[in-house]
Amino acid sequence: MNLTGIFISLFTLIAIGLGFVWVIKLEYYMGAHVAKWVALFGGLVILGSIFIPNFWLSAMVGIVGGTMVWGATEFSAQEERVKQGVFPSNPGKKIRNHGLKDA
Numbered sequence: 001m002n003l004t005g006i007f008i009s010l011f012t013l014i015a016i017g018l019g020f021v022w023v024i025k026l027e028y029y030m031g032a033h034v035a036k037w038v039a040l041f042g043g044l045v046i047l048g049s050i051f052i053p054n055f056w057l058s059a060m061v062g063i064v065g066g067t068m069v070w071g072a073t074e075f076s077a078q079e080e081r082v083k084q085g086v087f088p089s090n091p092g093k094k095i096r097n098h099g100l101k102d103a
Contacts, residue, residue, distance in 0.1 A: 012063050019067040019074075027078040028090045035075035042068025 026034060045065030052058035082089050 008059055008063070011060055012067075015063050015067045016070075019071045023071045023074045023078055024087060027075055027082065028088070029093065031093055032075040032079040035072045038075070039069050039072035042066070042070075042072060 026038070042065045045068060046062055047065075049058045049062035049065060052061055078087070081087050
C-alpha cells in the first residue's frame with residue numbers, strides 16, 4: 001500500500017487552507033498591490049523546489065510555491081470582498097489607486 005498520495009493531498013489541503021488566511025491578512029495590512037510580488041516570490045519558490053534532492057521536501061516546497069502563486073491571483077477578489085463588507089477594511093492602510101479616480 002502506498003500512502004504518498006494521501007500525505008501529499010493532506011499537505012496540499014492544509015497549504016491551501018492557510019493560503020486563504022495569509023491572503024486575507026496580507027491584503028488587510030499591505031493591500032492588493034503586492035500581488036505581483038507574491039506571484040514572483042511563489043514562482044521563485046517553485047523553481048527552488050527543483051534543486052531540492054529530497055522528494056518529500058521538494059514536493060512540499062513546490063506545493064507551497066504553487067499556493068503562493070494561486071494566492072496572488074486572489075488579491076483582487078479579496079479587495080472586492082473588503083469593498084463589499086464581507087471582510088473588514090484596515091483604516092490605517094494607505095489606499096493605492098495608482099492615480100486612478102473612482103467613478
